[in-house]
Amino acid sequence: MSSRKKTLSAQYYSIGQLRINRWDELKTKTEELSHCNEGSANEIKYRNEVEQLLNDLASVEQYFVIPGKTVIDKLTKSLEKRAYGVLAHIAKNTTRQLINDVYSGSAEDDKESLETDLGHDMQQTSKKNYFEVLVLDNLNSVDETALHQKISELHDPGDQFIYNVIVQRSFQDALITLFFNPNIQAVVIHYAPPYRSTNITPLIRPYIQNVLKFNLEAVPEAQLGPRTGKLINQFRPELDVYYVTDTALGDLKNSTLNTFRRIYYRKEDLQELHLAVIRGIRERYHTPFFSALKEYSQKPTSIFHAMPISRGNSVFKSKWVKDFGDFYGRNMFLAETSSTTGGMDSLLQPTGPLKKAQEMASEAYGSQRTFFVTNGTSTANKIVLQALVEPGDLVLIDRDCHKSHHYGLVLSGAYPVYLDSYPVEKYSIYGAVPLEQILEKLLVLKKAGRLNKVKMLLLTNCTFDGIVYNVQRVMERVLAIKPDMVFLWDEAWFAFAGFTYNYKQRTGMFSANKLYRKYQSETYRKQYLEHVQGLKEGEEPILPDPDKVRIRVYSTQSTHKTLSSFRQGSMIHIWDESFRKKTENTFLEAYMTHTSTSPNYQMLASLDIGRRQVQFEGYEMVERSIELAMVFRAKVNDTPLLSKYFDVLTVQDFIPDEFRDSGLSEFYDPETGWNRLEEAWENDEFMLDPTKITLFIGKTGIDGDTFKNKYLMDQYNIQINKTSRNTVLFMTNIGTTRSSVAYLTKILIKIATQLDEHFNSLNTREREIADARVQSLTLDVPPLPDFSKFHSSFLAVPGVPGGNLRAAYFLAYSEENCEYISMLECKAAVEQGREMVASSFVIPYPPGFPILVPGQVVSKEIISFMLALDVSEIHGYRADLGLRIFRDSVLNRQKTGTAMGAMGQSKKKIKI
Ligand SMILES: Cc1ncc(COP(=O)(O)O)c(C=O)c1O
Known part of the structure; x- marks a missing residue:
């Protein structure tokens, strides 16, 4: 680890992970407590532990609607009344619902949850487009209850969009809610609660660095609302933000008017605000082009145009390709159109739904x-x-x-x-x-x-x-x-x-x-x-x-x-x-x-x-994909069988010290926990995206390409994108699930077990060969060549960076301008001082970008790199023919051209 600076760390990667973990522990401890005899030492022990967990959870749940404070209060009361059975039951259900994402409305129906005392909420959130509205207002609890009551009266059972309100009483708490709670879709800021929160516990402190770095305490009361509105626009710009104020319109700054979607006055009706919130959500939900396409696909249409596949006509009536139609389903073909009329639009000149x-x-x-x-x-x-x-x-x-x-x-x-x-x-x-x-x-x-x-x-x-x-x-x-x-x-x-x-x-x-x-x-x-x-x-x-x-x-x-x-x-x-x-x-x-x-x-x-x-759930999904990546990283680190063969590359493996002022060297340290990343993201010259997980596999003795194809794909249907000689790259994305990460971990354990068995079964000579392979993949790595240079005849201006790639590219169209030379001959020729120049792009995959471009001088380093490459795919290079380079006549064309030009015979052989 870099010794320059100590990075702030925490026990969990994110508040979401901490929350799930605490609930999970609560489930276990309340279960234990429910089996304890009254007055026993165990009862006292578990009571204390449960109490501590409830305290921890109270400091987190205050930022969520469900389970939220209500459930914590219920659990606390059950604990006080020694109703341990009820306590364990609620804790178990709540934990399961949290893990299954029932609260965000994105999970499948959870039948059991409907049986619980939280059933009504569950049912609502899982069936509808459910969201939450953050209200920042210094309400007393009577007014808060009245607000909830009024909002629920404004909802109609047939509404497509339903929401609950979460009230926060300070600006800091409101900002924390936005970072913690991805269900928030709209914010209503009232004039003028206090800035500072009195609820921040040491437990949540590490996770709110992006809030704590602002200190708006000195900002005058009248400006706090607008300043907070601006911060929200910066952190979560997709949200609709409303302002309720007493400031006269004439005194409101233009920037304030721009910050908020609407501004309301206190005396105005709550119903207006409710309708505005729903309208805002409806607008974001609207998908002009998708809706137009859906509508178009339902219209009866006769096609006297190209596209026989449109509406499935050439497919569903066919004896021979109907299976194609059955596979994709009818809508795919109904929506297959080239029409720019009938409500549709043209990509080349959009004026309607595409625009x-x-x-x-x-x-x-x-x-x-x-x-x-x-x-x-x-x-x-x-x-x-x-x-x-x-x-x-x-x-x-x-x-x-x-x-x-x-x-x-x-x-x-x-x-x-x-x-x-x-x-x-x-x-x-x-x-x-x-x-x-x-x-x-x-x-x-x-x-x-x-x-x-x-x-x-x-x-x-x-x-x-x-x-x-x-x-x-x-x-x-x-x-x-x-x-x-x-x-x-x-x-x-x-x-x-x-x-x-x-x-x-x-x-x-x-x-x-x-x-x-x-x-x-x-x-x-x-x-x-x-x-x-x-x-x-x-x-x-x-x-x-x-x-x-x-x-x-x-x-x-x-x-x-x-x-x-x-x-x-x-x-x-x-x-x-x-x-x-x-x-x-x-x-x-x-x-x-x-x-x-x-x-x-x-x-x-x-x-x-x-x-x-992305406007509704981008924040939540991206955060989750980062979290899954982090969980996977830690799992590989913490599982001895995995770390025996695989290393997840850390920030310091990828980014030299000089580019990391924050001192961040890794995301996770088994001893200190999770490093906070805010400072590195803000200041370092380079940062590593945690969702790209590079696994070093040199110790397996298997190269990246073989590992990708023969192990992950052929044996276990795991698809990955990129490899290097001794690494494979896994990515998490918004579609990654907990179970896919669990599956990947399981497969890596399986491969590690196979490798253990394989290495144990080798005889002495086989072992030597295997060790040499590991050595080659871990230690004998070929140096990576820099871009050498453009040949002087392809420089735009002699001696100044900038090459004429286009001229080189088109000169190579003429076969007589080029010759082929085997890599070994190439090496010898370069060593003897011959200047050779590539006539085409040479792109080994991986890494997937040109190591030679037309007009580039072939250096010794590039040849060594190519000779050491053990990939099967090199675009622009055929091993049987050799490297395609320009003939000397091309490289001397300017000198020749000038001399010949004097004789009136220029541009004879060389074509651009
Ligand atoms: C950096 C970069 N740019 C552009 C592309 C091309 O993107 P697309 O596949 O969408 O054509 C790729 C593809 O892998 C890429 O890696």
């Missing part, structure tokens, strides 16, 4: 504009590149980014300036690009007079392996050098990140919005002036100039990778203050270039429905 659906997505993801994409983020990336960069522009880009970016650069004719991620050699994984390197490259380009050509910085956030950039810091420092830089954050793996605060801070859209507001403020202007005045001679400013800076940020997300959407459903989110002025036309052209004129409507509908889901 509305995209606007709602934009609101949900915090962008200014959002575009749906039906061919995955591979296409989204090409659209953004084509829209923003022109031939001859320079793009700073991480070399290990997805291949769609490299192809996008070929198409656009921009010159890439490749950035190298730091290597994590021990595990054959690339990390991410250090900020210092980005700044250095920019300064080199500035010195060479090329800064005006630099257009875009393109980074992958988070990386496949889960390394997350400090997005705000990167943008801030880059904008100080290049104030109009366009940022493309490839968030293919990060669509879920916008729905829980720690992650959200590191998304493109949140950061763009935050920086935009910051640079608009007078406070920043003053800060900038002071900064500039304090600079020494020749020193570069590290803050952007507020008069020059423009916020231009694009994020591309594979919604289908981490949220609910059919495959290929992706989105482009835009926060670009120059969009209208500079980019709208080119963006639409690029969108037309890459978008099918027959987009799949089912996929678009799934993007619409996925948006509804």
Whole structure:
């Protein structure tokens, strides 16, 4: 562990885990207590333990409606009355219901729960769209009871949406409720309860760091409500926030009017507020495109158009393919349409439900504009590149980014300036690009007079392996050098990140919005002036100039990778203050270039429905997927048979010390418990996304690819995505269940047992071979090569970073420009000083990004890496033919071209 700083830790990863654990303990202890003889030593012991547990639970349940304080009071009374049987019964049922998520309304009906005294609540929450409304008001208990009564009278039995109210009496308690309780969908803030909570116990303190870091005690009473409203918009922007005040309309600031969905006056009717709450929920629930598609599919329609499959006509009447129809069901075909009429809309020029659906997505993801994409983020990336960069522009880009970016650069004719991620050699994984390197490259380009050509910085956030950039810091420092830089954050793996605060801070859209507001403020202007005045001679400013800076940020997300959407459903989110002025036309052209004129409507509908889901339950689902990842990490650590063969890689395995100012080195320590992550998420240069769990398997003697295919998939039907030479990557997502994590753990135990048996059965020679294999996977790891360089003939400007990828790519179209050379010959040739240059992309999978791009010099390190690779899939390379490289005549074409040109014979052989 890093010795620099002590990280705050706690016994559980989250309050949810603590809560379940305490209830589970209560169930066990009350059961024991119910068997104790009155007056026995055991009775006293268990009574004390149960009392302590009830105290603990009271400090947590005050933030929940169900089971909430009511059930804790009931249990306390039963304990006082020594009604141990009743106590044990309620504790057992409540625990089961909590574990089965009955309270959130997302579980299947729980028959037994309906028999309990909580049955009515259960029945309501499990049948309807149930949610909770947080009311912040300093009510006495009589008024609180009256409020509950009035609200329940306003509900009609036929209502689709039902809610309960939870009252909090201080601003801190209200904020804590929002962090703890994912059922809250609306907040009503009254003028003006106190700021400070008197209910915070040491037990919950570690879990409320994001609340405790604010101290609004000095804020005047009249401003507390609006300030809290702003904080809620920041932490849980999907919620509807209402303000009930006495402040006269004329005295309300514009920012207050903007913060709240509606503002009410005390004397106004509760019914109005109730109707507004329901309307707000209904609006979010609305899915314009999915609803239009559903409606369309129910209309009787005759098709005299393409698409025989539409309405299932060519399928259900067929003798030979009816099974296809039966498999998918009728609705799939009824909804299969290409019509842009009859209530439907066109993706290429949306004016109706698709336009509305995209606007709602934009609101949900915090962008200014959002575009749906039906061919995955591979296409989204090409659209953004084509829209923003022109031939001859320079793009700073991480070399290990997805291949769609490299192809996008070929198409656009921009010159890439490749950035190298730091290597994590021990595990054959690339990390991410250090900020210092980005700044250095920019300064080199500035010195060479090329800064005006630099257009875009393109980074992958988070990386496949889960390394997350400090997005705000990167943008801030880059904008100080290049104030109009366009940022493309490839968030293919990060669509879920916008729905829980720690992650959200590191998304493109949140950061763009935050920086935009910051640079608009007078406070920043003053800060900038002071900064500039304090600079020494020749020193570069590290803050952007507020008069020059423009916020231009694009994020591309594979919604289908981490949220609910059919495959290929992706989105482009835009926060670009120059969009209208500079980019709208080119963006639409690029969108037309890459978008099918027959987009799949089912996929678009799934993007619409996925948006509804994240707005209602994104927070809860993302938190749960993190928790499951944490539980799995701890399980592998704490189970000796598992840790004998497998290590879950920690933060410090992935991120060098120098990038972790918080000192966070791991999520979980068997001795100290769970480290709190708030500080690391906020400040560290890189953070590791806990839902990406990399398991080091070197000690098994099995390589990543074999482990993935022969063990996990073939034997146990467990699908994973990425491997390296000695690691496999598991991801949890919003669809991961407790039982799937339990299954994975069980299978790993099974594999470890098999390995034990296998190693025990080996004879001496076999053992030596097995040990050598383990040694090779754990210790003899090949170094990871950096991007070498573009050959001088492919440099945009001699001696300055930026390569002409497009020219190299098209020169390779002509077979006579290329030759093949075996890897071994390659090695010898490089050693003898020959300069060889790749003519095509070479993409081994894994890692899945080009280790050679057209025009790149083949270095000794790259050859060694390729020779050491033991993967079966290398795109762009055929072992039987060898590496495809440019002939010397191509590399000398400029010299030859000039000389030949003088003789009037230029451009004869070499084609671009
Ligand atoms: C970083 C990154 N960007 C883009 C993509 C392409 O996304 P899609 O599969 O949605 O086309 C991937 C795919 O794995 C990726 O890893």
